[in-house]
Amino acid sequence: MIGRPNHGTRDVMEQDRPDVYAPSAIEGKWQKTWEEHGTNGFTPETFKSAENPFYNLMMFPYPSAEGLHVGNIYAFTGADVHGRYQRLIGRNVFEPIGFDAFGIHSENFALKQGVNPMDLTPKNVANFTRQLRRIGGMFDWDHTVNTSDPDYYRWTQWIFVQLFKAGLAERKEAPVNWCPSCMTVLANEQVLSGLCERCDTPVEQRHIAQWFFRITDYTQRLLDNLKTIDWSDTTLKAQENWIGRSEGATLEFPVLPADEGVAEGKEGEPAGSPFDGPTISVFTTRPDTVFGATYMVLAPEHPLVEAITTSDRKLEVKAYQEAAAKLDLVARQKDDKTKTGVFTGTMCLNPATGKPIPVWIADYVLIEYGTGAIMAVPGHDQRDFEFAQTFGLPIPRVVAGPGDTADTPLDEAYAGDGTLVNSGQFNGLPWREGARDIVKWLEGVTWLGGKGFAEAKVTYRLHDWCISRQRYWGPPIPIIYCDRCGPLPVPEEDLPVILPRLEDFKPDDSGVSPLARVEEWYKTGCPECGGEARRETDVSDTFLDSSWYFLRYPSTDREDGPMDQEITQRWLPVDCYIGGEEHAVLHLLYARFITMALKDMGHLDFEEPFTKFRKHGLIIRDGAKMSKSKGNVIVPDPIIEEFGADTFRLYLMFLGPFSEGGDYRDEGIQGPYGFLHRLFDTVVSVIGSDEGKQPPDPRVEQKLHKTIKQLSEQVPNLQYNTAIAAMMEYLNAVRTGGRHAVRAEVEPLVVLVAPFAPHLAEELWSRLGHTESVFEGANWPAFDPEKAAEETVKIAVQVNGKLRGTVEAPAGTSQEEAEALALAQENVTRHLDGLTVRRVIFIPNRLLNFVVG
RNA sequence: GCGGAAGUGGCGGAACUGGUAGACGCGCGAGAUUUAGGAUCUCGUGGCUUAGGCCGUGGGGGUUCGAGUCCCCCCUUUCGCACCA
Numbered sequence: 001m002i003g004r005p006n007h008g009t010r011d012v013m014e015q016d017r018p019d020v021y022a023p024s025a026i027e028g029k030w031q032k033t034w035e036e037h038g039t040n041g042f043t044p045e046t047f048k049s050a051e052n053p054f055y056n057l058m059m060f061p062y063p064s065a066e067g068l069h070v071g072n073i074y075a076f077t078g079a080d081v082h083g084r085y086q087r088l089i090g091r092n093v094f095e096p097i098g099f100d101a102f103g104i105h106s107e108n109f110a111l112k113q114g115v116n117p118m119d120l121t122p123k124n125v126a127n128f129t130r131q132l133r134r135i136g137g138m139f140d141w142d143h144t145v146n147t148s149d150p151d152y153y154r155w156t157q158w159i160f161v162q163l164f165k166a167g168l169a170e171r172k173e174a175p176v177n178w179c180p181s182c183m184t185v186l187a188n189e190q191v192l193s194g195l196c197e198r199c200d201t202p203v204e205q206r207h208i209a210q211w212f213f214r215i216t217d218y219t220q221r222l223l224d225n226l227k228t229i230d231w232s233d234t235t236l237k238a239q240e241n242w243i244g245r246s247e248g249a250t251l252e253f254p255v256l257p258a259d260e261g262v263a264e265g266k267e268g269e270p271a272g273s274p275f276d277g278p279t280i281s282v283f284t285t286r287p288d289t290v291f292g293a294t295y296m297v298l299a300p301e302h303p304l305v306e307a308i309t310t311s312d313r314k315l316e317v318k319a320y321q322e323a324a325a326k327l328d329l330v331a332r333q334k335d336d337k338t339k340t341g342v343f344t345g346t347m348c349l350n351p352a353t354g355k356p357i358p359v360w361i362a363d364y365v366l367i368e369y370g371t372g373a374i375m376a377v378p379g380h381d382q383r384d385f386e387f388a389q390t391f392g393l394p395i396p397r398v399v400a401g402p403g404d405t406a407d408t409p410l411d412e413a414y415a416g417d418g419t420l421v422n423s424g425q426f427n428g429l430p431w432r433e434g435a436r437d438i439v440k441w442l443e444g445v446t447w448l449g450g451k452g453f454a455e456a457k458v459t460y461r462l463h464d465w466c467i468s469r470q471r472y473w474g475p476p477i478p479i480i481y482c483d484r485c486g487p488l489p490v491p492e493e494d495l496p497v498i499l500p501r502l503e504d505f506k507p508d509d510s511g512v513s514p515l516a517r518v519e520e521w522y523k524t525g526c527p528e529c530g531g532e533a534r535r536e537t538d539v540s541d542t543f544l545d546s547s548w549y550f551l552r553y554p555s556t557d558r559e560d561g562p563m564d565q566e567i568t569q570r571w572l573p574v575d576c577y578i579g580g581e582e583h584a585v586l587h588l589l590y591a592r593f594i595t596m597a598l599k600d601m602g603h604l605d606f607e608e609p610f611t612k613f614r615k616h617g618l619i620i621r622d623g624a625k626m627s628k629s630k631g632n633v634i635v636p637d638p639i640i641e642e643f644g645a646d647t648f649r650l651y652l653m654f655l656g657p658f659s660e661g662g663d664y665r666d667e668g669i670q671g672p673y674g675f676l677h678r679l680f681d682t683v684v685s686v687i688g689s690d691e692g693k694q695p696p697d698p699r700v701e702q703k704l705h706k707t708i709k710q711l712s713e714q715v716p717n718l719q720y721n722t723a724i725a726a727m728m729e730y731l732n733a734v735r736t737g738g739r740h741a742v743r744a745e746v747e748p749l750v751v752l753v754a755p756f757a758p759h760l761a762e763e764l765w766s767r768l769g770h771t772e773s774v775f776e777g778a779n780w781p782a783f784d785p786e787k788a789a790e791e792t793v794k795i796a797v798q799v800n801g802k803l804r805g806t807v808e809a810p811a812g813t814s815q816e817e818a819e820a821l822a823l824a825q826e827n828v829t830r831h832l833d834g835l836t837v838r839r840v841i842f843i844p845n846r847l848l849n850f851v852v853g
Numbered sequence: 854g855c856g857g858a859a860g861u862g863g864c865g866g867a868a869c870u871g872g873u874a875g876a877c878g879c880g881c882g883a884g885a886u887u888u889a890g891g892a893u894c895u896c897g898u899g900g901c902u903u904a905g906g907c908c909g910u911g912g913g914g915g916u917u918c919g920a921g922u923c924c925c926c927c928c929u930u931u932c933g934c935a936c937c938a
Contacts (some may be wrong), residue, residue, distance in 0.1 A: 192934095234857060234933085241856060241934055248938085284938060297938095339936085362936095369937045376938090382854085383936050461937060584933080654878070656866060660858090663865055670891095671878040677893085722867065725877035732877090738894075796873040801919040803873055830905095841918055847872050851918045 021680035023644025027759040031133060033773075039138045040093060041776055044557075047094070048567060054091035055571050056083035057550055057610070059579035059587070060098040060145070062105050063124035065113070068131040070626065070634045070652070070664065071580075074619050077649045078658045078718065079578040080137045084755035085715050087138070088780040094571060095138045096553040098145035099125050102153070103542030104182060104198060107473035111506060117473045118501055121148055131637070136645045136758050138775075143556045147545035153475035154496035155552065155562035156545055159594065160478055161489040166601055168214045171487060175301065175367065176466055178206040183507035184470045185210060190586075205325070208511050211477060211538070212464040215593045219243055219460045221607075222592055231613040232659070238584035244461025248285035249439045251375060252453045253296060253348040255280060255308055256356055280304060280348055280359065283370030283459050286380065288435035290352040290442075291423040292398035293375035294388070296359045297341065299367035300324040308359060310345030317342055317361060324363040339364055339387040350375075351442055351453040352424070362387060370459050378413065385413040398422050399431055465590065467541040470513045472505035474539030482526035482533040491527050497535065513537045547590040550574055550609060551598075562603075569605065577610040578718075580618075588613070614718055617661025619652070626664075634664060646757035647673045653720040653756055662721075675728050676760055682735060683750060683764045686743045694742040703733045704748060705788035708781050711752055720756070727752055743768070748781040750774065790845070797822040798849040799831040807848075815842040822848055 042050070058079035061072050076097070083095040101121045110117040125146060132139060145152050163169040176185040181201035185208065190197040215222075223243050226236050255278045280296060298305055300321045309317045320342045341362030350357050364383055365374050378388035378395040388395050397410055399418040406421035420426045420434040429437060442454030468477065476497045478490035490497055500521050505514045515521060516537040526533035548562075554571040555564040573595075579588075588610070595609040618625065621632040640648050650672035655662025696704070707730040714723040730749065734741050747768060754761035754774050765774035790811050795818055797805045805828050807821040819840065822828050828850075835852040842848050 237857060238933060244934085244937070246937070282938080286938080364936045364938095366937070374938050381938065383938075386936095459937080461934090581932080654865090665865065665879070668865070668879050674893090675878090681893095721865095722877080725867075728877055794873075798873085798919075801872095801917090806873065839918065841872085843872055847919085849872080849918055 019684055021677050021760075023646060023676075023759075024641065026763045027134075027136065027645055030759045030762045031136065033762070035133070037773075038142075040087070040095060040140055041773075042092070042094075042140065042142075044142075046092070047554075048570070050092035050094075050570065052091050053571055053575075054083075054086045054093045055550075055554075055574045055576075056086060056093050056095045057574045057577045058095075058097070059577075059583065060100050060546070060549060061128065062100045062103065063121065063128045064105070065109055065120065065124055067124075067127050068135075068636060070619050070636055073135055073636055073648070074652045074661075075578065075580065075616050076132070076137055077135065077652055078616050078720065081649075081653060081715070081720060081755040082576060082578065082718065083138050084758060084775065085780070087775050088751065088754065088778065090779070093138065094143070094554065095140055096143045096145075097132060097137065097139040098549055098553065099128065099147065100542065100546050100549070101125065101146050101148040102474050102545050104184070104469075104471060104473070105542075106148075107471060107505070108182070108198075110473070116501070116503070116505070117148075121146075134637075134640060134645060135649065138758075140553075143553050145549050145552050145556060147542075147549065148473075150496045150498055151559075152549075152552065153499075153545070156475045156540070156548070157478040157490070157495050157497060158492060158562055159548060159598070160540065160544070161492060161495070162601055162603070163213060163597060164479070164489045166597065168217065168597055169211055170214065171209055171211050173207055173209045174212070174466075175205045175207055176210055177203045178208075178511075179203055180509070182471075183509055185466060185468060206511065210466050210468040211479075211536075211540075212466050213593070215465045215590075216460065216462055218593055218596055219245075219462050221596060222462075222589065225592070225608055229608050229613070230611060232581075232615045235581060235584045235588065235613060235615055238581070239589060242462065242585040242589065246283075246285050246459045246461075248283060248457060248459065249287040249435075249454050250281050250283050250371065250457045251287060251290060251351065251442065252279040252281055252451075253351060253357075253375065254278075255359070256347045256349060278304070278307070280373050281371045282373045282375045283457060284375060286377065286431075286435065287439050287442075287454065288420060288423075288426075288429075288431045289377040289380050289398050290350065290375065290438060291420075291426075292377045292379045292396050293350050293352075293357065294378060294394045294396065295357050295376045296348055297362045297365045297374050297376050297387070298344075298359065299365040299372040300361050300363055301367040302361070302372045304373075305344065305361055308344055308346040313343065313345035317344060320361060327363065339383070339390050341387065341391070351445065352438065358393075360387075360391075368463065369461070379410050380413050380415055382413040382415070385410070396422055465541075465593070467544055468538040469541055470511060470538055471507055472499075472502060472514045472539065474542065475499065475545065476515065477536040477538050477540050479536040480524060480527060480533045481536065482529060482531060484531060485526055485528040485533075487536075488527055494527075499539070513539060515539070543586060543590050544594075546587055547594040548598075550577075550591070551595075551604075572604075573606050573608060574610045575612060577613045578616060579613070581615045584615070614659065616658055616718075617656070619655070619661055619664050621664040623663070639669070643669055643673050644676075644759070646760045647676055650676065650724060650756050654724045656721055658718045658720050671728075672724070675731065676757060678735065679731060679746075679749070679753065680760065680764065682731065682741050683746050684767065686741055686746055687767060694744070696742055696744045697739075700734055700745050702787060702789075702791065703730055704745060705783040705785075708748065708752065708783035709785075709788050712780070712783065715755065724756065751778045751781055754778070793845040795822075795845065796847045797825070797828050798847065799828065800852060801849060804828050804831050811845055813845070815840070815844075815848070818842065818848050822850075 056079060058076055083093045087093045106117050106121060110120050147153060160169060177191045179186055179196040179201055181199045182196060186196060186203065191203050194203055196203055223245060226239060257277060339362065341360045344359045344361060346359045347356040348359050376384040378384040378393060379397045380399055385395060395410055397408065398421060399414060400406060400421045401414055401416050401418040418431055420429050420431060426434050426438055439454045439456055443452040446452050476499055478495060478497050480488050480490055482488060500518060502514060507514060522535040522537050524533055524535050551563055554567045558564045591609050595604060596607045598604045599607040621634060624630055624632060626633045647669060651669045654672055655664065707726050710726045711723050734745050750761050750764045751774060761774050770777050792808055793811050794806045794808050796803055797807060805825045807818065809818060809821055832850060832852060837850050838853050839851040
């Protein structure tokens with residue numbers, strides 16, 4: 001009777017047969033109802049006054065021309081199940097969706113197709129909207145955003161202006177990552193192992209004046225707050241690593257004048273007094289090893305290089321600097337690259353030993369970390385060791401590991417625990433104490449106005465956020481340059497600065513945006529003096545668009561400000577955010593920073609935007625990530641057409657643990673499809689034949705309460721795959737042996753399945769005689785612990801830990817009774833025959849183990 | 854190198870604080886029903902087996918009455934960061 005639909009045709013034929021499950025008819029009907037009456041039960045009034053608000057957020061998609069892919073649907077379905085569950089337990093759930101439509105993705109695609117992103121984007125958004133409705137999400141279509149809409153980016157620009165006014169946006173010339181293929185600068189976060197995140201082109205270093213957000217002012221807070229938010233562990237770890245706190249010290253190494261020869265000081269006392277020349281600052285996490293610093297290295301780009309290079313070395317140093325500049329980051333960062341470098345001709349004093357040491361430049365020292373200079377301790381740092389070996393520099397030991405003496409030779413750097421040796425008065429100290437004491441000592445060794453040679457210091461890996469992009473498809477940075485008044489923010493009443501329509505929006509290698517080619521656009525008047533001025537022509541990073549979209553959703557009606565105070569207070573921060581791990585350090589970090597900054601400026605009263613964050617896994621197919629090049633991409637539309645959105649949703653959630661992802665197999669969808677069929681048949685079968693008079697079968701009822709209990713624990717924790725398995729098991733129990741189900745057995749199951757298969761649940765709920773939506777009229781069923789309790793249990797009987805039988809007994813059977821029952825079994829007694837029982841282990845209701853010898 | 858996750862049937866995956874390994878589903882086998890079916894229903898399905906058992910959760914040790922689960926060593930896969938001083 002129930003046929004596998006052949007691409008919908010069968011389904012259409014069966015639309016007139018009310019006893020047959022016809023997914024597309026049912027889903028069409030309910031989607032229409034939701035469209036007419038709203039998906040989530042809100043009116044504009046109840047939205048403002050929701051008593052039990054739950055903000056359920058998912059990561060908004062970039063609307064590609066290909067349409068929604070399975071990964072999107074997987075993520076949105078998992079989040080939607082969570083939202084629908086929250087609704088069934090009585091929360092007022094706000095579940096918005098929007099479009100991250102600005103950015104290089106869209107622009108590159110438009111370039112490739114030879115179309116304008118202004119034309120392409122609305123088409124893509126319309127297609128996404130259609131698909132999102134088709135999968136049955138509980139999306140709030142009255143509160144949607146599109147980052148490329150002037151009504152939205154007006155406020156993106158407003159945020160830029162606020163940051164500028166707060167001193168958190170600054171323009172500085174800095175070495176930046178330049179992607180020669182995308183022809184734009186990239187944030188550090190967008191460079192992966194020296195390659196452009198987007199196109200895998202090796203990234204070059206360029207010096208361009210750029211706008212930066214001072215996220216580093218917030219480093220410690222971004223780190224400390226991680227302890228206060230409920231996020232997936234791996235995501236917290238990734239943020240912690242990215243922020244990269246290192247504790248150590250900066251040490252000062254006085255530069256010896258080139259012509260004064262070498263004046264050795266006494267050990268432990270810097271030579272010369274008082275010293276008044278320049279010093280080289282280095283950052284180290286191992287100040288305890290300073291006695292082993294036998295040379296210094298500056299990054300080739302270090303500003304002191306030119307000043308300290310002796311005249312005889314100038315040519316060689318210059319050549320090295322140029323060679324280093326040419327190397328792209330990939331080549332420079334190769335692990336197995338042999339160490340190169342040149343001597344500057346200058347010596348420094350090691351402030352601990354008082355001895356002169358040579359200053360080199362080498363590309364293994366990076367300008368952007370620490371001070372761009374290091375003290376090299378070849379005995380205890382492998383990179384320094386390799387360098388010292390290459391250039392024949394001394395490699396003394398200053399830390400002795402277990403079993404080492406001060407003279408144990410080193411055949412590689414020793415970076416482990418140990419005690420200090422060859423370190424003057426600090427010999428014998430464990431290295432940690434040594435580090436502390438040496439810093440304290442060098443702090444006290446002063447020269448030049450009392451400044452010491454050391455200072456305890458914390459360094460972070462996190463850099464300021466470069467947000468300028470020399471591209472077209474983004475919000476213009478709202479800044480005006482006036483020769484007289486300097487860079488000024490666009491007055492707030494003049495926002496938005498509209499992105500003009502350009503027919504030629506192709507980026508070029510000039511280091512400026514295509515907007516710089518449009519004189520009538522960038523020429524403007526100075527907001528201060530009214531004189532001739534020029535707009536900033538760069539646009540801002542896409543990640544700025546997405547750093548605050550969740551703040552806008554509830555306030556999309558508001559036209560005179562980015563956020564409505566009252567609504568924001570009611571709905572934010574976000575109760576639960578579900579998204580992919582790939583944004584663990586990009587989007588999630590920026591969103592936290594922007595939220596903190598807005599809080600400090602008085603626009604928000606909280607500083608962490610996402611109270612709870614859960615990452616979802618990845619759907620793979622044939623053991624690999626879906627990609628066009630591998631040809632293993634699943635196009636969702638035909639599958640939804642064939643099996644229905646409910647089946648597709650259920651299948652995706654059933655594939656594996658939601659947090660881990662799953663392996664998509666085409667045939668696997670038959671399982672959930674059959675389950676929904678059987679559910680439909682079973683529920684339909686109780687209508688008319690049983691109007692709630694018949695009591696449920698006691699065994700089925702017990703199973704029902706166990707199932708409710710299990711789902712009530714697992715669904716809120718996103719453990720969907722096992723929750724679905726439990727529902728299948730329950731339905732199997734209801735149908736065991738072809739028995740006839742009764743209403744009380746199946747009605748609660750309709751509610752349990754509703755978050756996963758909302759259309760079918762609505763249909764069955766209505767057929768059961770209810771007039772309201774299941775999400776309005778039904779409550780998540782409660783379970784009765786007494787009814788969920790097992791009445792009889794199977795106790796495993798073991799002899800010496802090996803299973804020899806099981807006994808069935810009432811729950812709570814005593815050890816004596818259980819033993820008696822077990823000893824009545826021939827298979828048990830046979831194994832005890834002729835042996836002494838030394839001990840009996842009894843775990844009530846579970847296990848009985850005879851220990852014999 | 855640093856940081857994290859994971860190795861269980863033919864496959865995806867279950868297994869709470871150590872307590873009957875393989876739930877649920879796919880696939881496969883047998884049968885029923887059907888004009889037919891890639892539909893539905895029933896039963897079976899880790900391996901070996903002398904049919905009593907034996908062996909089985911990446912490998913090797915250990916703790917325990919009992920280990921997928923705890924401890925030690927190793928192997929593999931995978932993700933994030935990475936010449937970060």
